[in-house]
Amino acid sequence: MLPSHLDEPPPALSVHPGLEEVSGLLERPVLPPPVAVDTASYKIFVSGKSGVGKTALVAKLAGLEVPVVHHETTGIQTTVVFWPAKLRTSDRVVLFRFEFWDCGESALKKFDHMLPACKENADAFLFLFSFTDRASFEDLPGQLARVAGETPGVIRMVIGSKFDQYMHTDVPERDLTVFRQAWELPLLRVKSVPGRRLADGRTLDGRAGLADIAHVLNGLAEQLWLQDQVAAGLLPNPPKNTPGGKVVTS
Numbered sequence: 116m117l118p119s120h121l122d123e124p125p126p127a128l129s130v131h132p133g134l135e136e137v138s139g140l141l142e143r144p145v146l147p148p149p150v151a152v153d154t155a156s157y158k159i160f161v162s163g164k165s166g167v168g169k170t171a172l173v174a175k176l177a178g179l180e181v182p183v184v185h186h187e188t189t190g191i192q193t194t195v196v197f198w199p200a201k202l203r204t205s206d207r208v209v210l211f212r213f214e215f216w217d218c219g220e221s222a223l224k225k226f227d228h229m230l231p232a233c234k235e236n237a238d239a240f241l242f243l244f245s246f247t248d249r250a251s252f253e254d255l256p257g258q259l260a261r262v263a264g265e266t267p268g269v270i271r272m273v274i275g276s277k278f279d280q281y282m283h284t285d286v287p288e289r290d291l292t293v294f295r296q297a298w299e300l301p302l303l304r305v306k307s308v309p310g311r312r313l314a315d316g317r318t319l320d321g322r323a324g325l326a327d328i329a330h331v332l333n334g335l336a337e338q339l340w341l342q343d344q345v346a347a348g349l350l351p352n353p354p355k356n357t358p359g360g361k362v363v364t365s
């Protein structure tokens with residue numbers, strides 16, 4: 116099954132939303148015994164202005180409660196999310212292990228060692244802006260230069276948060292079009308709002324939560340897998356600035 120947000124299938128990868136597990140650092144989800152699983156681990160740095168929704172997004176990706184009040188993240192917070200995907204070329208299942216690095220913006224500014232620590236050995240950068248904060252959108256080129264300027268090989272994805280507030284947006288579609296044409300980066304939209312509850316009124320409805328975030332984890336898995344295939348010489352290099360050779364939107 117192909118993710119519905121793709122215009123065309125990525126080579127060699129088919130992602131199955133609906134199988135994700137939230138696990139602690141020392142565990143990993145158990146899949147049925149006949150399924151041979153390889154684990155592919157990646158470090159992902161989540162970058163963006165204070166209040167754009169970095170912590171909320173990571174919580175949402177991990178299937179956890181989303182903080183509704185803004186509490187500045189006081190240092191670096193890491194969260195591990197497992198995401199299984201089945202390769203199209205074989206029946207092999209790859210268990211993607213994403214380690215998200217979320218650092219509060221004020222801590223990043225205050226302590227010089229934070230940014231290098233977050234960037235070190237990162238496989239992907241997520242650049243967040245908020246649809247309700249024009250300055251966070253205008254800050255993107257600066258962020259891209261600061262964070263990814265010296266490491267052009269690292270996957271870069273742009274994420275517009277607070278998409279549920281689109282009616283009140285400060286970032287109209289035409290600006291996104293201009294940005295996409297200039298940067299040719301994958302651009303996704305998210306709404307990190309508290310998820311639907313089950314009948315008991317308390318427990319989060321995991322299936323509904325998945326529908327909100329599957330496109331982000333699928334997009335990441337595709338970009339990272341593609342990069343690994345290129346690095347291993349199994350696929351030709353995509354054109355400059357376009358991991359995957361095209362822009363993915365959702």
Ligand SMILES: Nc1nc2c(ncn2[C@@H]2O[C@H](COP(=O)(O)OP(=O)(O)OP(=O)(O)O)[C@@H](O)[C@H]2O)c(=O)[nH]1
Nearest residue numbers: 166167168169170171183184185188220277306307
């Ligand atoms: N409506 C809505 N609110 C959101 C969304 N994402 C985040 N928020 C809210 O925005 C506020 C700030 O979100 P955080 O995730 O704490 O922001 P942050 O980027 O981690 O900020 P720092 O840790 O200070 O760098 C919180 O009140 C969140 O509930 C979203 O997609 N929609």
Ligand SMILES: [Mg+2]
Nearest residue numbers: 170187188219
């Ligand atoms: Mg935070």
